[in-house]
Amino acid sequence: xxxxxxxxGIVLLCLTTGCEYKDIDRRIFVVAIGIDPGEEKAFKxxxxxxxxxxxxxxxxxxxxxxxxxxxxxxxxLRLMKSKVEKELDYVHCKSIVIGEELAVGDIxxxxxxxxxRRDIQLILNFAIGRPAGLDVLKVKPPSERIPSNSLIxxxxxxxxxxxxxxxxxxYKLMRDMYEQGKDPILPIIEAExxxxxxxxxxxxxxxxxxxxxxxxxxxxxxxxxxxxxxxTNFPAKVDESEFQYYTESSTSNYKITTxxxxxxxxxxxxxxxxxxxxxxxxxxxxxxxxEKISEAGGEELKQSVEALLEKIKDKRLDPFGWGLRxxxxxxxxxxxxxxxxALYPDLKFExxxxxxxxxxxxxx
Amino acid sequence: MNQNRYLYWxxxxxxxxxxxxxxxxxxxxxxxxxxxxxILVATVLGTVFLSVFTLLIAKFPGKGIQDILETALPKGVxxxxxxxxxxxxxxxxxxxxxxxxxxxxxxxxxxTGPHLVILSFLVLVCFCARMDSLSVLYGMxxxxxxxxxxxxxxxxxxxxxxxxxxxxxxxxxxxxAHAPDWKSIAAATFSFSGYFNxxxxxxxxxxxxxxxxxxxxxxxxxxxxxxxxxxxxYFGTIGVERHVYTWFSTAxxxxxxxxxxxxxxxxxxxxxxxLSLVSVTVHWxxxxxxxxxxxxxxxxxxxxxxxxxxxxxxxxxxxITIAFMGLDQYQLNQFGVVFLYARWAGELFMIMxxxxxxxxxxxRRNA
Numbered sequence: 001x002x003x004x005x006x007x008x009g010i011v012l013l014c015l016t017t018g019c020e021y022k023d024i025d026r027r028i029f030v031v032a033i034g035i036d037p038g039e040e041k042a043f044k045x046x047x048x049x050x051x052x053x054x055x056x057x058x059x060x061x062x063x064x065x066x067x068x069x070x071x072x073x074x075x076x077l078r079l080m081k082s083k084v085e086k087e088l089d090y091v092h093c094k095s096i097v098i099g100e101e102l103a104v105g106d107i108x109x110x111x112x113x114x115x116x117r118r119d120i121q122l123i124l125n126f127a128i129g130r131p132a133g134l135d136v137l138k139v140k141p142p143s144e145r146i147p148s149n150s151l152i153x154x155x156x157x158x159x160x161x162x163x164x165x166x167x168x169x170x171y172k173l174m175r176d177m178y179e180q181g182k183d184p185i186l187p188i189i190e191a192e193x194x195x196x197x198x199x200x201x202x203x204x205x206x207x208x209x210x211x212x213x214x215x216x217x218x219x220x221x222x223x224x225x226x227x228x229x230x231x232t233n234f235p236a237k238v239d240e241s242e243f244q245y246y247t248e249s250s251t252s253n254y255k256i257t258t259x260x261x262x263x264x265x266x267x268x269x270x271x272x273x274x275x276x277x278x279x280x281x282x283x284x285x286x287x288x289x290x291e292k293i294s295e296a297g298g299e300e301l302k303q304s305v306e307a308l309l310e311k312i313k314d315k316r317l318d319p320f321g322w323g324l325r326x327x328x329x330x331x332x333x334x335x336x337x338x339x340x341x342a343l344y345p346d347l348k349f350e351x352x353x354x355x356x357x358x359x360x361x362x363x364x
Numbered sequence: 365m366n367q368n369r370y371l372y373w374x375x376x377x378x379x380x381x382x383x384x385x386x387x388x389x390x391x392x393x394x395x396x397x398x399x400x401x402x403i404l405v406a407t408v409l410g411t412v413f414l415s416v417f418t419l420l421i422a423k424f425p426g427k428g429i430q431d432i433l434e435t436a437l438p439k440g441v442x443x444x445x446x447x448x449x450x451x452x453x454x455x456x457x458x459x460x461x462x463x464x465x466x467x468x469x470x471x472x473x474x475x476t477g478p479h480l481v482i483l484s485f486l487v488l489v490c491f492c493a494r495m496d497s498l499s500v501l502y503g504m505x506x507x508x509x510x511x512x513x514x515x516x517x518x519x520x521x522x523x524x525x526x527x528x529x530x531x532x533x534x535x536x537x538x539x540x541a542h543a544p545d546w547k548s549i550a551a552a553t554f555s556f557s558g559y560f561n562x563x564x565x566x567x568x569x570x571x572x573x574x575x576x577x578x579x580x581x582x583x584x585x586x587x588x589x590x591x592x593x594x595x596x597x598y599f600g601t602i603g604v605e606r607h608v609y610t611w612f613s614t615a616x617x618x619x620x621x622x623x624x625x626x627x628x629x630x631x632x633x634x635x636x637x638x639l640s641l642v643s644v645t646v647h648w649x650x651x652x653x654x655x656x657x658x659x660x661x662x663x664x665x666x667x668x669x670x671x672x673x674x675x676x677x678x679x680x681x682x683x684i685t686i687a688f689m690g691l692d693q694y695q696l697n698q699f700g701v702v703f704l705y706a707r708w709a710g711e712l713f714m715i716m717x718x719x720x721x722x723x724x725x726x727x728r729r730n731a
Contacts, residue, residue, distance in 0.1 A: 328534035
């Protein structure tokens with residue numbers, strides 16, 4: 001009996017075909033997807049494909065871009081199956097770049113597709129491509145060894161830690177898109193020719209399309225307000241000399257105070273510890289001067305943050321989730337959303353920036 | 365170590381398994397209504413059920429449920445009761461296995477046929493469920509020791525993510541002032557029903573005692589709160605309802621920077637694959653023991669007859685599972701909800717039966 005079972009088992013084992021798994025040399029990996037409006041059809045979908053290579057030491061970047069137009073994204077991908085000889089594999093896809101032209105319309109369709117498809121990760125970077133998604137895919141920096149790796153490194157913060165880059169995973173985009181009292185953001189990737197890109201702007205969206213694009217300066221302030229320990233530098237002007245200080249640590253938080261009378265106030269508190277990085281004059285930095293730098297830096301930061309907040313408020317956007325925060329502090333769930341809508345136009349901002357420049361660097 | 369730890373492992377296994385499919389979905393569907401108060405009510409009810417049941421069954425050391433019932437009830441009543449209870453356990457395992465086949469196909473291996481996946485799970489489970497009760501318990505303990513660190517790691521990693529939206533969680537907390545509802549309570553008490561397996565394992569754990577019931581309460585509450593709040597932190601108060609396998613999507617949203625694999629999904633999948641297979645093994649072992657108990661004869665049966673009995677019971681369970689494979693996503697969900705209610709009613713009924721048996725035994729002793 002036992003032996004019979006054993007033999008039967010061995011015979012059955014021979015029949016298994018490895019879970020219908022296709023070998024790696026029969027697959028081609030999609031590393032990035034670009035989606036633009038088509039010339040005739042609704043979408044022009046481009047895939048950046050990485051060709052698997054054997055030896056790691058001899059890797060020479062090999063990639064391929066295929067493009068197809070169709071009225072639906074999945075149809076375009078199916079059509080592309082007949083343009084390559086290998087099976088397209090999406091599990092390693094790390095970025096979706098939406099063309100700017102499409103993003104001023106509606107991106108919910110694309111997001112829905114990307115989250116619904118089971119083989120596309122939820123930790124995939126969404127971004128807006130300028131001038132178009134395809135142009136961003138075509139960028140191939142000379143420093144890159146694995147296809148599309150530069151984009152992945154830049155967005156994940158594992159390589160460069162730029163204060164101008166904000167990365168948005170698809171689960172986060174979806175959360176903010178549906179959340180009441182919070183609006184999504186998307187980073188903008190600009191292609192500059194075939195070898196360089198620049199990621200230093202973010203787009204603020206309302207429910208589904210671009211409403212406002214922040215310039216690099218504002219983007220940095222936005223990042224300062226949304227994440228801790230942003231590594232960057234800020235200016236401080238004392239008398240006629242320009243200083244730049246580097247932020248060793250930074251925190252920011254806010255409170256919404258709604259007194260029964262008067263306008264609701266959002267109080268931002270920013271705390272920065274810094275070190276002087278650059279001095280435009282030959283002046284020696286003394287302790288009083290260090291304090292002056294701190295004060296001037298704080299004042300400058302306060303004004304620029306207030307300007308940014310006012311600019312966002314004028315567009316009636318809410319990328320920081322103020323509305324959601326208002327909801328967390330109020331228990332009248334049926335009416336709080338309407339209350340917030342009514343309060344929003346009267347919002348006032350008070351920013352306190354406590355900058356403390358502690359060191360003058362290696363020299364005085 | 366004393367035998368009480370097995371009770372705790374059984375509890376922990378169910379408690380962790382609730383994340384898999386129906387429980388978070390039912391609770392999250394009621395997130396703007398009574399989900400949070402239901403969790404609190406379920407914690408109290410679940411702990412009471414667990415404590416009362418364990419206290420009662422500890423009065424009959426070394427006896428399975430059939431032996432206990434035979435002391436007080438006529439044979440004609442016991443047979444339908446046993447069939448009913450064993451079908452409950454069969455369905456418990458069946459639902460886990462069907463959900464997991466679905467998850468495997470969706471998240472890990474879309475190209476594999478569903479029949480191949482389910483067959484390999486069934487073969488493994490049936491072989492393991494045939495072991496004797498103590499071996500099943502030892503195996504469960506081992507497996508828990510392997511996967512518990514992985515699950516704890518996943519949860520810690522989920523909570524320390526800077527993108528976790530605490531505001532969304534707090535917003536849901538402000539929705540907590542609603543009356544609890546039956547559906548959510550039935551779903552949440554599932555987290556506590558691991559003790560129910562004691563109906564069979566009491567035979568091999570004669571020294572079990574009910575101690576430290578607060579540990580079960582605290583642990584159960586913590587798991588339920590995590591089950592409920594973590595997906596909200598990842599998918600927001602409104603977006604969360606769009607996800608089907610909420611917890612697997614959550615695991616897919618967690619990125620591990622420095623590890624062999626970047627996606628938490630695979631770590632989580634491995635842990636839950638093991639956990640669900642162990643849980644199905646335990647459930648079907650109990651179901652099989654209940655069913656084959658009906659054919660027991662006075663004298664010791666031959667090993668061969670026992671083998672055939674076991675195999676036919678398990679083959680029956682597997683057959684039912686394959687028959688249920690035709691259900692689509694929504695039908696499976698409805699079936700799961702019906703099971704959640706049925707299981708709860710079954711627990712209550714079992715406790716009442718045990719209480720009756722205990723009362724009869726008590727009267728006999730004092731008469």
